[in-house]
Amino acid sequence: QRTKTFRTRKDARAWLTTTRSKVDRGNYVRPGKETVDTHLDSWLESKRLAGKRPATMRCYADALRPVRTLLGTKPLQALKAEDVETVKAAMLNGTARRIGTEGKSLSARTVNLMLGTLRQALDQAVRRGKVIRNVAALVDHAAGEARPGAAWSPAEAAAFKAVAGWDRLHAAWLFTCCGLRRGEVLGLEWDRDVDLDGATVTVTVSRTSVGGEIVEGPPKTRRGARTLPLDAAMVAALRRLRQRQSEERLAAGPAYEGSEGKVVVDEIGRPPRPEWYSDMFAKIARQAEVPVIRLHDARHTSVTIMRSLGIAAHVVAAWHGHDEAVMARTYTHTYLDEMRYAAQRLADNS
Template sequence: MADQIKKVTLKNGRVRYRTVVDIGRDVEGKRKQLTITKDTRREVVEERARILHQRGAGTLVPPNKMTVDDLVDMWLKTATRDVEAATKRSYEDAMRYVQAHLGGKRLQQLTEDDVESLIDWMLTSARRRGGKPGTGVGLRTVRLTLGRLRAALTLAVRRQLVVRNVAEHVTIPRDAKDAAKARQKRYVPWTEEEVRAFLAHVATDRLYAVWLLSLIGMRPAEVCGLRWSDVDLQTGTVAIETTRTLVAGEVVEKAAKSDAGQRRLPLPSIVLAALKAFRKRQAAEQLAAGEGWWASGRVACDELGREVKTDWLRRRAYKAMETAEVRKVRLYDARHACLSWMANNGVPDVVVSAWAGHADLGFTKRVYVHSDPQALKAGSEKLGELLG
């Protein structure tokens, strides 16, 4: 041990002690070494013993110059290797806040205080777009960013770049959660009366069949992705296999994200009749357009047969709601209305979940099924029977 520790005299006359320890090999097989310099021989001996013990246990974290920016780039490369475009974009968006606030900081110097500072900054002044610049971003964005940062630091721990995950126990302040809950807009699906009023108004609308597809629980992206080849007008069924949606302004066409999402639904007779009529109308539109017809093969298309995007569908739905003088709701709320009506009218939960294209029955009940006044009144009547 004595000859492994060297006595070093600095230019100012100060005496220190130094040793070099092998700490393994890099990815190219080259030997890596760590230099230990302390004020006393005893400190060097103790530090050397600690490092050798950690090396033997596989828990050694050598010093490195990696920054938080470097970690984010490494994590994104790993985390987005096999995900959909929308998921990849959400990861990148979440980590931009981390890079903006902490990117230049050395990773091994990152502390819980730094992570809490990130959270406070996001809640108060991180917004750059989608609202007033310099104000706080939404609680959901903060949660997503904190979750992604935790995942990145978990990777850093696994690859022995840091000793521990300093974001693991950082939480969002309670007052921020309470304030966000108070501001949260509650989306209320249409009632049965509102559905009937809307349908009565759009009965002669060119897109009547398309609105019916939304009202039987299809997602807007599923409606836009539906092709006539997916519709069997003989058996009265529709195969939902493809979605067409917008990700950061770009159209993304993909298969349903799960096996449950890919489903074949039997069509109610009113929907089947509307689709048959719409098919004939499109044939007439094609004849009138001649060479100007765009053979997209989509059910939801414009008067020239061109495929449409979800924002196109949304704008026309809002216009139809306005002229029908019914409450303006998202197209997703039409889906909620459908699933709630099914659940509140005796359709088994497992059927409602399968109809929605969900693998998780609990998710369907928790997010999509709402008790309406009629259902609550029925519950009251049942209680009356019980109580006599």
């Protein structure tokens, strides 16, 4: 039981009337001392328990870091829209920057990621009766959102693949050009995922880097776990890579470390770090004299090429393992024959 003291009976009656009115309207919140930091810890833990991937959890934590730095000790119930505006302004003028050139503003995309994540966290506070309203929802997004990712033309994609054909990991680059995510390519294993006789590859594991540590887990979305057909060129490239790895294993002897059977390994069987794979992608792009786009934009390229070829939208989405919510709103069942057709059209036109 809590008690509250007032100077006069009139003050007490006024408080009681106001409180009863708030209760009747459903917007009464019992006073609390929880800080912004404490609530964000609670929200992050609820996301972890809900099964969010380590990479997603890291994104949440990074997005909220400016909020914690500037507002972490502030009582949650005292948080105002003006406070969130202060964080937004500090990010845009560079005073909230943790790394890089001091005073250089953070991008609108980074600011909006902070706002979106904070809104999610404060939505939970509203639902749990900690605060009356979500003050982050009262703050406008930063203008100047980053432009969508770039994409190669079919000719540029073909030029990249021509140069990549001379690389030891030619098969891996073909997977990248066909729209597999970086983590999906690096997570592939010969015995578990690759069926050369059946000409299919199954995406079951994603290998990513989170905070400098290598993490293996399920694909990014439920739709990310998928089986894709392989065209003849991809099967041939995979057979060459497996033969080469067998020769490297014999040459290295006891020094060979490839016990996991990963498809993408170095000459002594060690899986590369994801960052190295991205660096090699950029190196081959420069050698091919094509624009050095982000590795993830190779995925955007394959989507663009497939759509330009008239391949059905639901096939393109299923091929790339798009988010299940998008699939449910837009697409229907995809048949393996349609996927094989998509694979061949993509191979013939890039």
